[in-house]
Each structure stands twice: as C-alpha cells, then as structure tokens.
Amino acid sequence: MKLILTQQVAGLGGPGDVIEVKDGYGRNYLVPRQFAIQWTKGAEKQIAVIKKARAAREIATLEQAKEIADSLKGLKVAVKAQAGKSGRLFGAVTAGDIAEAVKAAGGPDIDKRRIEIGNPIKTTGSHQVTVRLHPEVAGTVNLNVA
Template sequence: MAKLILTHEVTGLGEPGDVVEVKDGYARNFLIPRKLATPWTKGAESQVNAIRKARKSREIASLEDARAVRDSLQAKPFTVTVKAGPAGRLFGAVTTAEIADAIAENGPKVDRRKIEVGQPIRNLGDYSVSVRLHPEVAANVTVKVVAAS
C-alpha cells in the first residue's frame, strides 16, 4: 500500500490535501503520473496545510450560501455557442470548461471540475448538467447548446 497526498480532487477517493492509502499500482500508474497525488513524506505536512487552506478559500463557505447559489443557477438556462454541422451534430463535444465559462458570463464563477455531465454533449439542444457546490448541495443547470452563426 502506498501513502499519498492528493493534490486534486479524485472522485471516490478524496479532496485535495487528503492523505490516502491506495494500492501501489494505482499510485504508480495513475495518480502520480497524472499529478493527482504526491508521495507522502514526514516533511509534507506543510504542503497538506497549504492545499487545505487554498481549498477553503475557493469553497463556498456555508450551506446557506451554497443553496442561494444553487437557486440562482437553476433559475435560468446558460447558452454555449459551438460549431455544428448542417444536421446539428457538433464538431467534437461540449467540455466542462465551456460550460463553466458560459455560467461565469451570467452567474457565479464555477470550477469546471465541479461540473458533471452524464453523457457527452455532441448535438444541439437543451441538456441538464449537475454542479456540485457543496458536499450536501448540487445544482441541476440547464445548458442550451446553439450553433455559431
């Protein structure tokens, strides 16, 4: 078992700054090469504290604030303009970064890593995506995908 410090959020494993124990192969072949984690050392305690402090500054502080942001996000749809073919099929797929940019234009800034898209968005139309604002609060946001003119 390898002991690691997470530097990014890993679904099902933990948040940045968490110290986790995972199997050696998972650490060596997935987490460390993708810079999602660093090996744990005794001197890394200051690094863990810095990561936690940075995470707290980015997080929505309270449950009430998260609910207020959720209500504002769910109140209106957000539009993403992309290149599309004549049949309405996209050239590629809509990314979470594009969705985060569309939300930031008309609403609060949202981290792209907090946006969860069920199926890849590859056609024009309306889609529902989930935005995790707080461990207990998620917003279902309507995204309208329209063709660039």
Template sequence: MKLILTHEVKGLGSAGEVVTVKDGYGRNYLIPRGYAVAWTKGAQKQIDQIADSRRKRATEDLEAARELREILEAQVIVVAKTAGANGRLFGAVTVADVAKAASDLTGKSVDRRCVNLDSVVKSVGEYTGVVKLHADIAANIKILVEAAK
C-alpha cells in the same frame, strides 16, 4: 504523545484535530515535517477559535451554495458553438464550456471540475447536467446548445 495536526494526514486526521500518537511517530515524523505541533493548553484555545471560525465560514459557504443552486436551476445555461448545417458540432461542448457559461450567467465562479454532464454533447439541442456546489448541495442544470452565428 498528544499532538495538534497542522495538515491533513491520511489515516490519522485533518488539520486542527488533536490526536494521540506514539512518541517516535510524533517526534521523528510528524513534527519535523511540519504536519503537527505539540499540544498545550494555549494551543488548544487556538484550535477552538479556528474551529469556530471554520464552522461560521462553512455556514456562509453553505448559504452561498444554496443561493447559487437556486440561480442555476431557475435558468437555462446557453452555450454557443460552431456547428454544421445538420446541427452537428465541430468538436464537443466540454465541462469547461458549461462552467464558463454558468459563471457568466451567475456572476460567480463555477469550477469546471464540479460540473458533470449526463451525456457527451456533440450536437445542437437541450441537455442536462449536475453542478456540485458544496459537499451537500448539487444543482441540476439545463444546457441549451446553439449554433454560433
């Protein structure tokens, strides 16, 4: 049975792919749960159009990620936190703090789940990290932690 997947199915494929499965699996599991629809020539044309638009969007996302990487790597991200007299922070700088500062700096949204710090930040100073902007693009960032005034 030839089906078009509408959702990602683990071990089978991702949305928009045409797959061949056994009749019972398709008829009793995939189609009733909305994971797939029957393959037809008209549906195949729709899939081709969706795939073209995804490729264009992926290219645009890739270009935007490259631009964002250039901005992030060219500048230092400044994070201000409350610190004691000896430079130790009250708490730590989290990836959410870095993501917010990067978003404020660039004007574009940076997800906290994409930020990785090389070390735990618990004192004032300079640190490094990585922001994964796209599957193929990551920005190496410099973070300056200052004592809040």
C-alpha cells in the same frame, strides 16, 4: 502506499487529504496523472498550502450552496459551438465552456471541476448538467447549445 491528494478524486477525498491506497493504484494511476504526490515528511508541509488554496475555492456553508443552487435553476445558459448540418458538434462542450457561459449569463463563478457532465455533449439543443456545489447540495444548469 501513502499519498497526498492534489486534486478532487471521487471516492478518495479532496486536495490535501492524506490517503492510503494499494501500490499499483497509486503508482500507475494517481501519481502519473498528477492527482496525488508521494507522502514524505517534507511533502507534508505542502498540505497546509494545498488546503489553504482549497478553502479559498470552497463554498463555505450549506446555506450558501443552496442559494447558489437556487440561482442556477432560473438561469438561461447558452453555449455557441461549431456544428455540422445534422446538428452534431465538431468536438464537445467542456466543463470549462459551461463555467464561462454561466458566468457570462450573470450567474455565480463556478469552478469547472465541480461540473459533472454525464455523457459528452456533442449535439445542439437543450441539455441538463449537474453542478456539485457541496457534498449535500447539487444544482442543475439548463444548457442550450446552439
């Protein structure tokens, strides 16, 4: 099955990439979750639009990604969330919350889709979160949940 990706999918590619996958994977996972659209000659025209939007969000160079990673290291990022008496949150800290907190702390504007949270953050305290800035560069954010 030939598909056009609309979002970043680990192991497959990024928005605008034309991929070939097994029928069941495409039909049952990628298309229903709107990670991809069916490839047609008409849909191929949308690739240019998707790639243009991707280029606007993309960090252009490796040097720029390293600069952003360095600026994230020294940044003190705090997120306030509602918690119980034991320190357990009534929910979880999301990638969107982290992106907003980084921007509020004076850091760079980061796309929430680039933030990788290993285990859900459901407790108060200090946590480390990885930000995939470039295929070769990953930065870490020290997050304090209060």
